[in-house]
Amino acid sequence: MDKKFANILILGFGFMFLFTSFQTMGNIQKTVLDSIKSEGFEADGYTSLAIVYTAFSLCNWLAPSFLSFSGPRGAMLIGGTTYCLFILTFLWPKTWLLYLASGLLGAGASITWTGQGTFLSRCSNTKTISRNSGIFWAMLQMSMFFGNLFVYYQFQDKDISDESRTLVIGVLIAVAVLGLIFLAALRPIPDNQTSNSELQENKNAIDIAFDALKSAWKLFLTKDMILLSWTFFYTGLELSFFSGVYGSSIGFTEKIAEKPKQIVGLAGIFIGLGEVIGGGLFGLLGSKTTKYGRDPIVIMGFIIHAISFFLIFMNLPNDAPFTNTENVGYINPPLAWLALVAAFMLGFGDACFNTQIYSMLGGVFVRSSVEAFALFKFTQSVAAAISFYYSSHLGLHAQLSILLVFSIIGTGCFCIVEWANKRRLKQIKTEQEEYDDDNNLSNNRSKINHDDSTSSNS
Template identity: 50%
Template sequence: MDRAFLNVMSLSWGFMLVFTAFQTMGNIEKTVLNSISDEFEDFHGNAYVSLAIIYAVFATCNWLAPSYISVTGPRIAILTGACCYVLFIASFFWPHDALLYTMSAIVGIGAALMWTGHGQYLTENSDNETMSRNAGIFWAIFQTSQFAGNLFVFFIFTKSKIDKEQRTIVFSVLTGLAVVGAGVLLVLRKSPQKLLLGEAEGVSNADKELRLPEPRREKPLLAAWNAFVDAIRLFLTSNMLLLSLTFIYTGLELTFYSGVYSSSIGFVKALGEDRKKLVGLSGIFIGVGEVVGGAVFGILASKISRKCGGWPVILTGLTVHLFAFISIFLNLPNDASFKDTDNVGYIETSKFLALAGSLALGFGDACYNTQVYSLLGVLFANESASAFALFKFCQSVAAAISFSYSTEVGLYVQLAVLLVAIFIGTGAFCYVEYKVKKSKNESSQEIDPALVDATSGED
């Protein structure tokens, strides 16, 4: 097992532990804050507002994250971000409106540093042949975070009303997990030095490299400024502008599966007295879909991409998500995203169909994210920090907007927005991949110089 692969594994498990805490908290935040509001009249914290702040700050700071990383390197950026997540989760011990929203802003800053650093670190430890595999492995391990936390919630939330004792136990365990995850990320090792084209031992080895450039030796402020300028320049390229449509869809569906859908299940009284337990169980099924999707496409990625690229995986995600949207529309009432409701959907409300929707949301999300990671890591290897920052910028802007309107519009309007966005985003991804492959086949000289000279790893 080479050093680069060990680095990918350490990165994956560290993220898994931190996000076991954070994703579980995001999944139950609406339900938990509603229970706190019932006990404390002076607390009016809104989960959707909190999540909107997180993603709005996340989006803004993505423009600055490459500058920070150009000075500190990806490992320090990842660790800094992990510490922000620890602080956010710990803040729930002291319910206060101002503290909730302040820590939401802080975790938004941490998210930008952590995810942009992760993109560069993953790219530094991959080559053309292993980028798809490493992206799939990372996603599969990372999304096991959906299991432990939500399984824990499933057994803790045994009452129709969540009390202080239950909340304290959940917050303690999740904060502890986040601290352990930060500890794992603290010991990330330096990436192995990439071979330069002229120094590679044989042409075959050189062709595998993502050919990362030698880091520029500049003063910190100049390096930070150049990284910011590079991010703007990359964003204005035609391929990145088109891919931003795909990124936006991933942000919209991220909002839906991480903050809206599971809580909606818990609000439907037709699902019985144990419906609050279904909030955790829904998160588990989303995680099952994520892990299965990541594992399958991590194993099969190189074979699929070598023959036809990433579009079959993307179309699989499209099909699975369409099933999820239709089943949710039929199964849950429109006002399920707001509070406990006696209403029902167009068919008799079913626990099994609700959990099938969770599974489909997770699997489809894995389809989109593994292919986006792989595409960015290969095509923009020379500018990986900027590319991943722009991906997270578009995704988090969409998520922030989505969380904002989630406080006002019902479940059906949200599903309609997702339905439009999925076709636009899928079409944009497939078109960019087709255009790049066609351009390379016609003449390698005509490829956009911002893109790396990729081989069969383009997907």
């Protein structure tokens, strides 16, 4: 096993453990906060989430500058520590402390994910980026599977006392620390960007950081990045939908099962299965992706998501996102198995989009991978914040309509960039072949002249 592929596996394990802890905490956060409110704790989970996304989106612009000091490994370690601190605050419930930790988490998340994308790019080339993106995504999404499974078997319909809360948070912190140990074990990989290192050596650290910020802004204004931003935006909308709105909608639909809350846990597991299978499949098919392009997989993800939106539209009532409801959708009564099928499709379609976005950013934008991944997370987090706002005001049908419209726009824009990249690569290949033919012709002429000269002398 080569050093770079070993790093991909270590990176995957690090994020799997770190986000197993964080995803599980997110799943039980409402229950934990409700149990603490009985002790006079008044912090609101939605406010905490809004702070996280606001800090996340703003700090993504500063992430490239931060990485110019710390490098991707240092950024992931520092950012990962903020996830541990956020979970730790639930042991000492203070409103101001939770909100402060939420802001730190948003900032930490920006450098964690920018560092991850940059490091993944450094460990890959144009032939391995699709495979590595798929493998990493599958390992990362195992966290969603394990987290939901943990919640389903341990905390479903149970109150969390002070003792159990301390035990649970202690276990989650230990799992997160295990993830940090894996990230600390990453072996250094040299930067594969082709910037002028001699010019960089003559600049101080502040100038380098400022140049990174300017470079991110210049990249953001390019045609390809403007088009891809629509794809990034859609992934933020559908991420917030399947990670928050969909589960709540199932849980509030009382006629879907005797205990709808149990279906919520199963839906999370099926979303995780879809993510893992999708990421693993595209990792195995990485060589095919390199040969035929990324656009077929993204188009497949769009079709799968469109079908899942239709199934959800038919199966769940319009007021399902808000509160417990006796209403039903067009299918009466709602079908639990159909809700799980739609959950799996949401996860699989999300894997289609995200693995190919990682492949695109790590392969096409290799010269500015830090800025590219920062802009991806910035746009995605802005979309998630917007979705978080309107999801508490719009019915399920309106939300599904928004998702469908942006899925069409995002898929179309991704394909435009991918097709343009294919044309560029084809043109470069043609020019290289013409150059080689000219060189061969010139060499043959020189050889003929040399042979003629030799014959004449003889």
